[in-house]
Amino acid sequence: MYLFSEIASIMEGEVRHESDALISRLVFDTRLLVEPEGTLFFALKSDHKDGHSYIVNAYDKGVRHFVVNRSFIIPRELEDACFISVDDTLHALQILGKSHRQKFSIPVLAITGSNGKTIVKEWLSQALSFKEKITRSPRSYNSQIGVPLSLWQLNEHSTLGIFEAGISRPGEMESLSELIRPTMGLITNIGMAHQEYFVSVEQKIDEKLKLFETCDTIFLSSDNVALYNRCRELYKGKRLLSWGRLTGADLQLTDSEAAAEGILKLRWQNKDLEIAIPFKDAISVENMLSVILFMLHTGCSEEQIKAQVMKIQPVAMRMEQKEGIEGSLIIND
The missing domain is CATH 3.40.1390.10 (MurE/MurF, N-terminal domain)
Structure with a gap:
């Protein structure tokens, strides 16, 4: 206060x-x-x-x-x-948000990407709740307004901050980076959302990567070769940790067919892992890989990861459809 x-x-x-x-x-x-x-x-x-x-x-x-x-x-x-x-x-x-953020020296993870920011943030919060006091962005508070309001939630009990950063136009990410001052960064993916405001996908990649200037470690998919190579080019002095299906990923998914059945067969630091997850669709598998990679980085054991990811609940999102009474359809808007 x-x-x-x-x-x-x-x-x-x-x-x-x-x-x-x-x-x-x-x-x-x-x-x-x-x-x-x-x-x-x-x-x-x-x-x-x-x-x-x-x-x-x-x-x-x-x-x-x-x-x-x-x-x-x-x-x-x-x-x-x-x-x-x-x-x-x-x-x-x-x-005000920036000033309040500067009072805390805890680890702070900033998440950006075209899709999946809120889901990854919420899943990380659920998965790490057994060991961290997490302060995170409420809902999808990732804009020029939402980020300072999210930072305001940091308090003396916080041991880890997880904040989203969303942009729709060039020139917006620099101010969010200055507000959050993340120590770690995660980019979920690069898609076509808001592409009309960018002259190219490459311009969008460069804009989103501005978020990570203060980070020591960056988490991203190595399957997106253009994104991975550009991040490696811009941030030669930072540690990049990747997930993906291709050989060379720090956390490699080795069996796509098993993943479609909710079993992730993974390779991490020359060790084979097998982790059951409560989802089977391809998007959830992709998001879960980033969650597991972050958990491994923060020192969670294989047993802890197995236990925690099975507790993860779906995140209610905007435009979610549910069955209503008398055959009606309810849309969460």
């Missing part, structure tokens, strides 16, 4: 109405309000919505502390509320 005045100082904002309140929660959406006491509302502005339009709504729900743009005129009915005025509310949120 931070004092309201301390947060103003970190963001170099102007306090309009003093407060000695302790702030423990950051919110930018009134629909996410749970407990207004100790909440700081950021009035974020996008191309489609202006958070300043929801300040009165947040106030009516009990919030009394706000971060606003300097041009915002405080309505008379909100004169008992407390405000921090800044040049840019999103930038102020990022400054």
Whole structure:
């Protein structure tokens, strides 16, 4: 928790109405309000919505502390509320997230990729829960807004941070890298998502790999030869650990047919492993390889891995389809 005045100082904002309140929660959406006491509302502005339009709504729900743009005129009915005025509310949120991250010297894993970021993050969190106190991105909080909100969750009990970083355009990853300052990085894959904003797949690879500038170790698939070779070229001084089906992968899947039955036959450091997993589809197998590789790197034994991966539960994702009553179909949106 931070004092309201301390947060103003970190963001170099102007306090309009003093407060000695302790702030423990950051919110930018009134629909996410749970407990207004100790909440700081950021009035974020996008191309489609202006958070300043929801300040009165947040106030009516009990919030009394706000971060606003300097041009915002405080309505008379909100004169008992407390405000921090800044040049840019999103930038102020990022400054606060970055400052909070810098207080922690624990290992931090950053995950990027076109698909699978949330699943790998959640599976790692489940698999490593027996030995780590993990702070991770809520849901798919991987954007310019979501990352600082995720970093805010770090606390004195955290022993490992796992955070997603998602981009849709060139020039976005550098700021996320500066916020997260990861010690380890993992890239799930490179696909065609958001390709319309990039002139080539190579440009997208370079943009995503910017996330790993502060990393000591990077986890990736060696089956994606273009990605692997580019990462090796850019980061000659870093340790690359790979998973894949091709000879030369640090963690090699040696039997694809067995994998389709939920049995991973693997080769790791000249030793054969056989690990049963609760999934059989190809995408889940790929994601599980990255999870197992990370677990091996962190010192988990074969027995621990076997026990933990069988406990992993599916991750409910957006657009997940479920059967409803009377033959209806429910879509998680």
